[in-house]
Amino acid sequence: MPQDTEHTDHAQRGRRARARRRAAAFLATDTTAWIGGFVAAAWTRFELDLPPGQLGRAAAVGVLAAVVHVAVAAVRRLHSGRHPLGSIQEVQGVAGTAITTAAIVLLGLLPSDQRPVPASTPLVGGALALLLMLGARFAYRHRRDLSLRPDVRSSTPVLLFGIGDAGQELLRALLGDPRGRYLPVGALDDDPDKRDLRIRGVRVLGGRHDVGRAVRRTGAKAVIFSVANADAALIRQIREATLAADAVFKVLPPVRDLLDHRITVTDVRDVQIGDLLGRRQVVGDLPLSTNSLAGRRILVTGAGGSIGSELCRQVMKAGPGELMMLDRDESALHGLQMSLAGRALLDGPELILADLRDDEGIRRIIRERRPEIILHAAALKHLTLLQRHPGEAVMTNVWGTLSVLDACQDVARFVNISTDKAANPISVLGYSKRITERLTAHAASRFPGTFLSVRFGNVLSSRGSVVTAFQRQIEDGKPLTVTHPEVSRYLMTVQEAVHLVLQAAEIGRDGEALVLDMGEPVRIADLARQMAEQASSAAPIVYTGLRPGEKLHEELLGSGETDRRPLHPLVSHVSVPPLDPMEVSGLDPYDDTAKLIQHLALLSAQPSDPTVGEPMGVPLRWR
DSSP states (O other): OOHHHHHHHHHHHHHHHHHHHHHHHHHHHHHHHHHHHHHHHHHTTTTTTTTHHHHHHHHHHHHHHHHHHHHHHHHHHHOOOOOOOOSSHHHHHHHHHHHHHHHHHHHHHTTSSSSSOTTTTHHHHHHHHHHHHHHHHHHHHHHHHHHHOTTTTTSEEEEEOOOOOHHHHHHHHHHHHHTOOOOEEEEEOOOGGGGOEEEEEEEEEEGGHHHHHHHHHTSSSSEEOOOOOOOHHHHHHHHHHHHTTTTTEEEOOOOOGGSSOOOOOGEEOOOOOOGGGGGOOOOGGOOOOTTTTTTTTEEEEETTTTHHHHHHHHHTTTTSSSSEESSSSSHHHHHHHHHHHHOOOOOOOEEEEEEETTHHHHHHHHHOOOEEEEEOOOOOOHHHHHHHHHHHHHIIIIHHHHHHHOOTOOOOOOEEEEGGSSSSSSSHHHHHHHHHHHHHHHHHHHHHSSSEEEEOOTTTTTTTHHHHHHHHHHHOOOOOOESSSSSSOOOOOOHHHHHHHHEEEOOOOOTTTEEEEOOOEEEHHHOOOOHHSSSSSOOOOOOOOTTTOSBOOOSOOOOOOBOOOOOTTEEEEEEOOOOGGGGGTTTTTTTTTTHHHHHHHHHSSSOOOTSSSSSSOOOOOOO
């Protein structure tokens, strides 16, 4: 530690010494500028034929002007502070100081009959001095900017496509990192007003149709796509043109992913399938305030999963009073803590190892930890497996959710994460998730808190998702398997899914399900083709046929559900009929598969009878 302190002190002394030398150099430069300006003004006044002694008098008045300049600058600094050398603010300050100095010297000369220099000298000399001072600062700033640029020998020359606000911020970041990986050598933009524009020395060379020519002209090895919130068709077009020119294609993430920090070099990444989907991303249009999460005790079930872990990351940013992360997978909890804290000692109270099937254990955890908000993401989700093992869906999705709900008498807000497969369900997964929506609606009618569900589509790149499966097949050199040429699904990024869950925690009302307008569904065959095109080797597509419980096209709203959007044009609020928990008591997870599936289908469809069953909050001893 003493060595570290000594090293820091030495570095600080070095910086202060360099600052003093720089200040002394500019003081000498400004003094020289005033003397030179006044001498040149007098010289031109007498048409290069100075009277005897005039040169010395002009130089002396120039020294006096330099002194006045220093005094005026000191007064301005007391009132306005100082600005970085070469900045626009400093240029404005220098100009104001020079004008004030010239005015003071002129006013001092006017009353005298025996003027040491002509009255025009302060005006002309001041203008020349200002020009010299600004020139010195420009030279300093230019030299400094060049020193901050990436090294030509070790960096990759790149073109930027898109030179709007995001592109210009990225350009500044790239040119301000001397150890950076990328050196901008040109830019492209479709705006005709930006054609041939130079920004920080980088010239706009054309638009979308000039990618190949610009790559050949500049020798660029990569193109960075930096258009904020561009549509996927443009991304695909620029990517294809870039690859055709034998250059690497990179992208800057959408602005919605960069709201919490300035754009940096590390934000540049490879293109992801979500960038190429051709689907409108709506998260940026959904206003979100996390004030209701700040300082609250929040429990996330299924915290180790794709959605649960992202929920935890987003909740952490809101500054909760306590974040409790529950999962039955100890390895998933280990990975989650590592991603949040950069270490995983597994010794903190924030991690809770528990199984939803342990009814008494779940009750005890909620009773002892007293969460105010519960975000319920734990569930089994693989449609085909649950179709073969419906009893597992009963014990985890249905009874597990009921275990959590039954302990929520004092919870202020409960958000149940559902799926679009709960709309007009035909699968065990859909039946079980529809039942959880109805059980949540029943809790809303019995408990004082707010209980609601969130329904959305497939989550890109989550564990077991179609994108993950395709990526694995490509890596293994196997064909991409698609069930049907026309099958389509609503797809969303994990950020969108989590955003909707948090949105529901803000605006959702008792007993309803919130459904995000996810735009048009995506044909899975198109998704497979786009991923195959990105693969380094050929990846054929094989059609396997729809499996039991699968739909050709998913639905967001079920029969009889009304699309009401009272609070935001992109969020539907759907009423959910409650289901009394005693009505699921007749489920036998070990019953004949066909009979159990039929029972689940009836429970997901039939309206609840409010006169039947045991009030929630009474222990469900039938389990």
